[in-house]
Amino acid sequence: MAIVETLTSNATAIATALVGGALLLLWRLSNVQLDAREPPVLKPTIPIIGHVLDMVTLSHAFFTKTYKQAEGKEAYTLPMMGGKVYFVASPELVNAMIKSRSLSFDPVLRDTIAKLFTISKAGVRKYVDPSTGLEARWTKNFYGCLNGVELKEINKAVLTDLFRQLDELPDEVNVEDSWLWLRDKLSFASTTAMLGRDNPFCAHPSLVDDYWYVDSKLVHFALGPAPWMTAPSAWMARNRIHRALIKYTKEKKHEADDVSALWRGSYDLLHEFGFSESDIAAFLQATLQAALFNTIPTFNWYFVHIWSDPSLVFRLREEVSGVVAESPERRGDGKREMTMNVAKLEERCPLLVAAFHENLRTVAVGAFNRVVMEDTIISNGKGGQEYLLKKGTTLMASQSVLHVSKEHWGSQAGNFDPTRFIKGAGVLGELESPIKPGTYVPFGGGKHLCPGRHFASMEIWGMMIALLLSFDITDAEGRTLTVPERTMPTMTSGIGRPVAGADLRLKLSRRKDWNNITWKVVMA
Numbered sequence: 001m002a003i004v005e006t007l008t009s010n011a012t013a014i015a016t017a018l019v020g021g022a023l024l025l026l027w028r029l030s031n032v033q034l035d036a037r038e039p040p041v042l043k044p045t046i047p048i049i050g051h052v053l054d055m056v057t058l059s060h061a062f063f064t065k066t067y068k069q070a071e072g073k074e075a076y077t078l079p080m081m082g083g084k085v086y087f088v089a090s091p092e093l094v095n096a097m098i099k100s101r102s103l104s105f106d107p108v109l110r111d112t113i114a115k116l117f118t119i120s121k122a123g124v125r126k127y128v129d130p131s132t133g134l135e136a137r138w139t140k141n142f143y144g145c146l147n148g149v150e151l152k153e154i155n156k157a158v159l160t161d162l163f164r165q166l167d168e169l170p171d172e173v174n175v176e177d178s179w180l181w182l183r184d185k186l187s188f189a190s191t192t193a194m195l196g197r198d199n200p201f202c203a204h205p206s207l208v209d210d211y212w213y214v215d216s217k218l219v220h221f222a223l224g225p226a227p228w229m230t231a232p233s234a235w236m237a238r239n240r241i242h243r244a245l246i247k248y249t250k251e252k253k254h255e256a257d258d259v260s261a262l263w264r265g266s267y268d269l270l271h272e273f274g275f276s277e278s279d280i281a282a283f284l285q286a287t288l289q290a291a292l293f294n295t296i297p298t299f300n301w302y303f304v305h306i307w308s309d310p311s312l313v314f315r316l317r318e319e320v321s322g323v324v325a326e327s328p329e330r331r332g333d334g335k336r337e338m339t340m341n342v343a344k345l346e347e348r349c350p351l352l353v354a355a356f357h358e359n360l361r362t363v364a365v366g367a368f369n370r371v372v373m374e375d376t377i378i379s380n381g382k383g384g385q386e387y388l389l390k391k392g393t394t395l396m397a398s399q400s401v402l403h404v405s406k407e408h409w410g411s412q413a414g415n416f417d418p419t420r421f422i423k424g425a426g427v428l429g430e431l432e433s434p435i436k437p438g439t440y441v442p443f444g445g446g447k448h449l450c451p452g453r454h455f456a457s458m459e460i461w462g463m464m465i466a467l468l469l470s471f472d473i474t475d476a477e478g479r480t481l482t483v484p485e486r487t488m489p490t491m492t493s494g495i496g497r498p499v500a501g502a503d504l505r506l507k508l509s510r511r512k513d514w515n516n517i518t519w520k521v522v523m524a
């Protein structure tokens, strides 16, 4: 009897301890302990897991949902399974976030590169080891080679390849899927500009399909524990691209004259540090990822936004005619040569540039991530509200909150209206341009301001000018295009795609007086 009683009371004690422990754990998980100066907590609707669940299921719409729940708060703390993430919503705080040196994007970038691409563990260690100085030189090479003379060279190369592709088109073109058609043209031109004409994507166009397939599944690589199981086809496609880039590297194709200074500089650096050909190819894959994944969807929406508005097409044609001239001499093949002078396009084509920005404002919904490297105070202005951010925590902001907020963009915030970006156009009424800092951040800002923005812009503007002048473009029935709905991009991307089932057929007809021409880019 005594033994039974002892056992029973021990079992009761153990059960009580377990239940107590579990309750304590639940309490700890659902209640983050904050300093009073940290941004206030925004509790999830489902305790503990609610925010994580929403983030996974809603992707970028998670941020607009929490912003609504936060009822105008400019900063809040999101408890996540016992941890926490800060979120800032106001342009002032986003500006402060982007500019702060103690809020770093570097750890996020390193982690992303290591997860998405097949760089060896030793390679990653070497890259991030501050004593080697490699990471800083890698970044410097990126910014240096997308500027000045090198920028001119890569811009010329990308437009030359795009123009070659346009020149080869017949006078009438029927396109089955505008997204795929534009995607492929720009993918070939971008890879050619970066890696030279003798690059694996042009030699094996199925690698372009592979690239975009992998891009659509990258979230499995970034967040999932086992992408080879959850996204096996993407896993294999990524490896096919990697193998093709190893071959490109082994065959020393990067030494060709038409390879960009950007990739030659990157290669030399990795080679100097003794990286294997496999690691070099994986870094090249990461570089291509950065160059393509935003630029090409941006062009797609720019294209449909413009061609769905005939009066805009009319005004743009007038404007861009000013940067185009016919060469007096006929070429040897009998074609007329049209030169496009792309110098100072921002000054000479304000509407083209305004439409580009308005397009990015309406389609870019990406998130910014920073790691708090040391306890940091950010403020919403001189003498304004201050917030304490604790070391080791992640801080996020989202274009989805800033870019279409009625508060910053007026009651018609959801509409595509390029005149918003033309100073003095007055369409915003009380919210007259120029744009308030921090409300429009398609290329980020501060230390991590996108180094590829000039390259991407020129590729997009040049291609658009040539299309505007060379072709009339309608849907398959000859009607004005309509803008298809966009998918919500995953967390590894910031711009959606046309929804499945949208009619993306196009008809292109060469305009009178614009047949038998060949385009040539001029940079001065």
Ligand code: HEM
Pocket (backbone or CB within 6 Å): 105, 109, 139, 142, 290, 291, 292, 294, 295, 296, 298, 364, 366, 367, 368, 369, 441, 442, 443, 444, 445, 447, 448, 449, 450, 451, 452, 453, 455, 456, 457
């Ligand atoms: C329309 C096209 C593009 C858009 C919208 C875009 C957007 C962005 C944004 C928002 C960031 C900052 C991320 C952050 O602060 O968290 C960024 C960074 C970056 N972008 Fe772009 N980008 C574009 C084109 C390109 C191109 C063409 C390249 C390369 C050739 C490129 C290379 C990079 C790199 C390397 C970074 C990281 C910079 C750093 O860590 O300091 N981007 N981009």
